[in-house]
Amino acid sequence: MSHFVFRRSVSDLRVVAGVLDISENSSEETKVVREVTEVYVHEEFDYDTRRHDIAILKVRITIKYEK
Numbered sequence: 001m002s003h004f005v006f007r008r009s010v011s012d013l014r015v016v017a018g019v020l021d022i023s024e025n026s027s028e029e030t031k032v033v034r035e036v037t038e039v040y041v042h043e044e045f046d047y048d049t050r051r052h053d054i055a056i057l058k059v060r061i062t063i064k065y066e067k
Helices: none
Strands: 014-017 032-041 055-059
Antiparallel strands (some): 032 055
């Protein structure tokens, strides 16, 4: 688990789902924002080359998807 991602604290991160416009002013009814509680960065991630630039973000509250 990583406590910092690109020099930012995990507590500063948010996941925005269910919208095309992720700005704070977005008024889309399907917009869901969740706090990130944990980040799992690929163990071979290279900050300089961005190789293996993938991570798993764990959110505080489950995001429910509906059709």
